[in-house]
Amino acid sequence: MRPTQRATSGATGGRRHESVKRAERRRLTKAKLMSTAAILGCALAAGCGTSSSTTSSGNGETVVTPSMATNPKGSVTWCIGRDTTGAFSQVVGLYNRSHPGVHVRLLELSTSADQQRARLEQLEQAKSPQCDVLGIDVIWTAEFTAQGWLRDVTPAIQARAAQFIPSTLATTKIDGRYWAVPFNTNAGLLYYNKSKIHTAPTTWQQAYQMAKQGGGIAYQGRQYEGLTVDFLELLYSDHGSVLSPDGKKATIDSPQGRQVLAFMQQGIRTRAAPPAVLTYMEEESRNAFQTGKVALLRNWPYVYAQAKRAHMPFGVEPLPTFSGGRPASVLGGYNLGISSYSRNPGAALSFINFATAPAAQKKFFIASSLPAVITQVYSYPAVTEAQPFAGPLLRAVENGIPRPVTPLYPQISQAIYNNVYSALANDTSPQKALANAQTQITAVLERY
Numbered sequence: 001m002r003p004t005q006r007a008t009s010g011a012t013g014g015r016r017h018e019s020v021k022r023a024e025r026r027r028l029t030k031a032k033l034m035s036t037a038a039i040l041g042c043a044l045a046a047g048c049g050t051s052s053s054t055t056s057s058g059n060g061e062t063v064v065t066p067s068m069a070t071n072p073k074g075s076v077t078w079c080i081g082r083d084t085t086g087a088f089s090q091v092v093g094l095y096n097r098s099h100p101g102v103h104v105r106l107l108e109l110s111t112s113a114d115q116q117r118a119r120l121e122q123l124e125q126a127k128s129p130q131c132d133v134l135g136i137d138v139i140w141t142a143e144f145t146a147q148g149w150l151r152d153v154t155p156a157i158q159a160r161a162a163q164f165i166p167s168t169l170a171t172t173k174i175d176g177r178y179w180a181v182p183f184n185t186n187a188g189l190l191y192y193n194k195s196k197i198h199t200a201p202t203t204w205q206q207a208y209q210m211a212k213q214g215g216g217i218a219y220q221g222r223q224y225e226g227l228t229v230d231f232l233e234l235l236y237s238d239h240g241s242v243l244s245p246d247g248k249k250a251t252i253d254s255p256q257g258r259q260v261l262a263f264m265q266q267g268i269r270t271r272a273a274p275p276a277v278l279t280y281m282e283e284e285s286r287n288a289f290q291t292g293k294v295a296l297l298r299n300w301p302y303v304y305a306q307a308k309r310a311h312m313p314f315g316v317e318p319l320p321t322f323s324g325g326r327p328a329s330v331l332g333g334y335n336l337g338i339s340s341y342s343r344n345p346g347a348a349l350s351f352i353n354f355a356t357a358p359a360a361q362k363k364f365f366i367a368s369s370l371p372a373v374i375t376q377v378y379s380y381p382a383v384t385e386a387q388p389f390a391g392p393l394l395r396a397v398e399n400g401i402p403r404p405v406t407p408l409y410p411q412i413s414q415a416i417y418n419n420v421y422s423a424l425a426n427d428t429s430p431q432k433a434l435a436n437a438q439t440q441i442t443a444v445l446e447r448y
């Protein structure tokens with residue numbers, strides 16, 4: 001999609017008839033979807049998305065340049081998921097205190113990644129100027145870019161591209177242009193309650209065995225994005241995949257897929273994972289761990305700061321492997337994009353620059369264990385002291401495996417989590433669940 005055309009359908013203009021614009025948007029989206037099909041090919045490889053081809057930046061109207069962020073004024077609204085770590089309000093407070101001419105307001109969305117996306121989609125489809133800065137999960141960047149909802153921030157990133165963890169930065173790059181700035185990265189960790197488990201398990205099989213004997217394991221088993229991630233962590237470790245290397249075929253219905261799903265289903269049947277995990281997102285599973293309902297927990301690094309504050313005896317390790325498999329982390333995190341409909345892109349960029357600079361990143365990584373996106377921050381002594389897992393976490397993120405990089409990702413993920421959930425809830429067999437997921441993903445791929 002050309003930024004020139006994106007501007008016409010954005011806040012800056014639009015004298016043409018609405019239906020013409022809609023038709024144009026559909027055409028552009030389709031073109032983008034098709035060009036993004038090429039990206040699907042590298043979807044399963046780390047470092048994917050770093051294509052060096054460049055796209056014209058059009059007339060510059062939607063390109064936000066670094067100079068626009070000097071002397072910022074007015075108000076900026078940052079829309080992002082619930083501030084469960086406290087990091088978002090910390091950053092907003094720091095920015096507002098040091099920038100008297102601007103007022104940044106935090107607008108918190110749901111804790112569920114899917115509901116956050118649904119709300120942002122509604123606002124952007126309505127061309128609402130309400131959100132200037134969009135907190136977008138790394139997996140939505142392709143879709144939001146294809147829809148023309150993000151401004152091009154290439155010049156702002158280029159000035160400092162070397163600072164970012166490369167895998168994380170790659171999630172913001174589509175067709176050679178940057179459409180958002182990395183804000184926090186993520187990789188799953190395994191927490192264990194030291195009063196119940198004395199040595200950390202190194203395989204998922206051991207983890208479930210220990211869980212069966214000593215108090216259970218929790219993860220994010222609700223029917224939403226978190227379940228896709230948790231399933232993929234085991235699948236990727238077992239050398240399974242979602243799509244073929246060229247991105248054209250679904251490959252989820254495989255011996256590895258069936259093995260992993262049967263293992264997870266068995267985990268619930270034997271009560272190694274309490275059936276309540278089927279209602280858990282991140283926070284519910286963290287609470288189950290902190291209140292002693294379970295002895296092991298798969299969750300993100302933010303839990304570290306919270307469990308420490310709760311003074312519980314716990315240990316944390318990189319994720320186990322699926323027996324005989326490879327270490328595998330699914331790359332998570334959030335990027336900050338500037339809405340095409342923002343009326344204050346300059347101040348929005350000023351805020352984003354601040355929130356993603358080493359100083360702010362260091363502060364929130366220390367206070368909330370929300371992982372920084374700047375490589376150097378991981379070697380600051382104050383950081384390694386506060387977050388002893390910083391080194392292994394950086395390696396997990398650097399080697400993190402992306403979820404398929406495509407504007408179609410939301411539909412692909414729904415096909416995964418709906419069917420995985422059915423098997424875990426014992427409504428269907430792993431065989432049928434994966435055959436269904438395969439059919440549904442194939443239908444999504446064929447639609448475009």
Ligand code: GLC
Pocket residue numbers: 113137138139185186225226227229300331332333334
């Ligand atoms: C975390 C991750 C994000 C992922 C989500 C799933 O917020 O950073 O990438 O999609 O969890 O619940």
